[in-house]
Amino acid sequence: MxxxxxxxxxxxxxxxxxxxxxxxxxxxxxxxxxxxxxxxxxxxxxxxxxxxxxxxxxxxxxxxxxxxxxxxxxxxxxxxxxxxxxxxxxxxxxxxxxxxxxxxxxxxxxxxxxxxxxxxxxxxxxxxxxRGPHLDRIPIKSVGRTDYVSTSAIDWVESAGNYLSLHCGKDVHLVRETMSQFEAHLDPKVFLRIHRSTIVRTDAVQSVEPLFNGDRSVTLRDGTRLTLSRSYRERARTVLGDI
Amino acid sequence: MLFTVIPWILLAGAMLMAALLWRDRRRLRARLAQAEIRRLRTQLDPHFLYNTLNAISELGYNDPQLADQVITQLSQLLRKSLADGEQHEIALRDEIAFLEHYLGIQKVLLRDRLQYGLDIDPAALSARLPGMVMQPLAENALTHGMSADGIARIRIRACRDGANLILDVEDEGPGLSGAGGSLGIGLANIRARLRHVYGDAAVFALQPREGGGLMARISLPFHEGFAFRETQDLDRR
CATH class of the missing domain: 3.40.50.2300 (Response regulator)
Structure with missing residues (x-):
């Protein structure tokens, strides 16, 4: 939508x-x-x-x-x-x-x-x-073959130049796509954009702490620390509660 | 008893009067300051300023060189419009430079929706005129003088015609009907200023342009180097 x-x-x-x-x-x-x-x-x-x-x-x-x-x-x-x-x-x-x-x-x-x-x-x-269907798995294209990563295995996504890094447990996969294109593939009930360059699976979030100037620090279950920027806070509140 | 009180009453009255007068003077001063601000407002449209700033903030991302150029032009415009007093006469050369900065910025804002040309008689460049009389005419032409295809085509001419300096601003828009017959405060202001400095010796007229559109013409006594009133004094000697 x-x-x-x-x-x-x-x-x-x-x-x-x-x-x-x-x-x-x-x-x-x-x-x-x-x-x-x-x-x-x-x-x-x-x-x-x-x-x-x-x-x-x-x-x-x-x-x-x-x-x-x-x-x-x-x-x-x-x-x-x-x-x-x-x-x-x-x-x-x-x-x-x-x-x-x-x-x-x-x-x-x-x-x-x-x-x-x-x-x-x-x-x-x-x-x-x-609304367009959300993808259950993401195709990862490499030379000569295509692998698939289940969307439910993705913990968080970060943008890296022209690529996105999909962090799935210990594995990291690269896909060539923009943040907003990729976000459209994901179910907004499951995934949450927290930053211009970060999306997290809401299930993977362990805790949220305030930083200065309205930003928040998000800690995932595996210990990864990410930043929830002020401008995405309003939307995050509908999912993560009053943070 | 009574005689000891009267001087005090008089003194209190005088102090009250002084306070009232002082208050009036302050009010008058505030009113004069406001009049000055209003005068500036009729000269450079604040919306033009905001639109220019908006454009610069975008140019900063994709064309820093042009952003730089527009900032310089805008600074020159602001310096002139903030400094020149209403009665202050300037050389046509400076008035044209001002116009070129103004139209240069408008060209960045409007791109292909503005076409303009200047046709300035070099022999007239030192002629004196009240500052910023031409810019409101150009502004009027590019806001009300667009052709049916949405493009404002403006031609600006300045030349000497015997004892007179002639300034023309032409557009190819809908003519006087397009302006709804009303002059707008900018143009009324020009007329008032010309009358104030030159009396009946200056003429400001809006007339249909040959081939369609509007021509605004200012004709004023041609003189160089001195303020107009001083020139008259010299003539009398």
Whole structure:
């Protein structure tokens, strides 16, 4: 259940910035970007995004006019991204989920996404069945043959350059994949992303201790110590309780 | 008894008056400071500033050289817009440099949605004019003067026409109807400033451009080297 996102902003660099931030989010898929409301209308119709990252001032129609033209049932969740403070009231009247003032930092965007997820939860609960199947085993390709590792044997996953290291007991396997692609293979009830470069099997977690600045230290049953970064804490709480 | 009290009452009254006057003066000063801030706001749009900062923060990741260049241009713009007083006249050369920094940054922000050209008569480069009268015209052209294909095409001209300095900013947008007939505070500000310095000797007009679009034209007395009022004094001698 990816959050399919369309970026609508007339400034290319501003779109690039949002896109780069979103690329760090495993459950967000940027399905397109455009620079004006007319193109956005067509893109929304064609791509049916869950979320619009929407600028206010654009050539031609504004972000508000765009929303006005969309029938209520076709309206994605909206996060405004703008340099203008003065439209905030109007934005929330139009049921925007959040309102980001440019320039905003990564953390502020994450907060907005957390709100979006919360807003979309009831609507998406019914989609669970439609979600792509999670893999029971992971193919490990080497020259001339493919080995399989059972997903339930994976204790934790760490990113290492262009590869991921799958730690399974004493064994380590390398797969060439990105963190977010790999995370999509895994059942979120079994595995938990705790860091930009770390996923753990929640069963393997022995204990969690606070570190400074909101991070947490996670100790696995085999003694491995990992860091749970602040930005993933909110999601981890739903699995690991109040940590 | 009464005579000993009266001076005290008078003294208390005088102190109260002084306090009130002092308060009024402080209020007036605060109001003047606010007026100054408002003046700046009409000159460089704060949203332009935020959008530029937003762009720089992205360029930092993938094009540090361009980020560097935009920071330098922005610094030059800020230095000028924070330093120049309203009545301060500057040379056309400096006004054009300012415009080039401004349009250079806008080009980074808007990329292919902005095309512009400058056509400046070298003989006019030393002419004096009030600083930052052209930038609001360029800003107006690129926000309201887009063609139907979404591209703002702007041409800026400056030349000497006899006793006058002529400054034109043209776009190929929808013309006056596109601006809804309203001038906006930036343009109203230009008119007020020109009137303040040159009286009836300066003309500021918006007119349809030949072939479609809008032409903003400022015509003001051509003079070099001295402030305008001083030049008039010299003429009289």
């Amino acid at each position: 990816k959050l399919r996102t369309l970026i609508v902003d007339d400034m290319p660099l501003s779109r690039a910035r949002v896109r780069r931030y979103l690329s760090d989010e495993p459950d967000v898929e940027v399905v397109g970007e455009c620079g004006d409301a007319d193109t956005a209308m067509t893109d929304i119709d064609r791509l049916k995004p869950d979320l619009l990252m929407l600028d206010v001032q654009m050539p031609g129609a504004s972000g508000f006019e765009l929303l006005g033209r969309l029938p209520a049932d076709k309206r994605p969740a909206v996060v405004f991204i703008t340099a203008f403070e003065e439209f905030a009231v109007q934005a929330f009247a139009a049921e925007a989920v959040d309102y980001l003032l440019k320039p905003f930092d990564h953390e502020r965007l994450r907060q907005a996404l957390a709100k979006v997820r919360a807003r979309l939860q009831p609507r998406r609960a019914g989609d669970v069945a439609a």
